[in-house]
Amino acid sequence: MKNNNLLKSFKYAFIGIFTSLKTERNLMIHTSIMTLVIISGIILKISKYEWFTCIILFLTVISAELFNTAIEVTIDLVSPNKHPLAKKAKDISAGAVLITAIGSAIIGLWIFIPKIF
Numbered sequence: 810m811k812n813n814n815l816l817k818s819f820k821y822a823f824i825g826i827f828t829s830l831k832t833e834r835n836l837m838i839h840t841s842i843m844t845l846v847i848i849s850g851i852i853l854k855i856s857k858y859e860w861f862t863c864i865i866l867f868l869t870v871i872s873a874e875l876f877n878t879a880i881e882v883t884i885d886l887v888s889p890n891k892h893p894l895a896k897k898a899k900d901i902s903a904g905a906v907l908i909t910a911i912g913s914a915i916i917g918l919w920i921f922i923p924k925i926f
Contacts, residue, residue, distance in 0.1 A: 829878050836874045839910070843867050846917060853924040862920065866913040873909040877902040 829836050846863060855863070880902040888895040 826875070829875055833874070833878050835906070836871070836878065839870050839874055843871070846921075849921060853921065855920060855924065859920050862916065866916060870906070870909050870913050873906045877906045 830840065846867075850860060850863060881899050884895045884898055
């Protein structure tokens with residue numbers, strides 16, 4: 810059933826984010842790494858363009874993880890028994906998060922390694 814109340818839509822979106830933060834290990838890991846990057850960025854005084862890049866990367870990885878979680882939960886709902894196609898869909902969505910995280914890490918290293926040395 811579609812919800813036409815904008816405030817309730819935002820409420821439900823925040824509930825989804827906070828529920829995922831509490832229950833999804835990988836999202837907790839990504840959030841912890843994001844916090845370390847923010848602290849490092851403050852200490853190493855990265856430029857506003859580097860901050861912009863980091864923020865885009867944070868949003869991309871966190872969004873990918875949220876999409877992955879939604880896909881996995883939906884698959885568990887519609888296919889409670891093990892099925893090769895359910896496994897394939899879960900593996901592919903997890904792979905998308907992994908590619909996003911690896912790409913973000915490479916770009917992050919590109920930003921931070923010269924500042925460290």
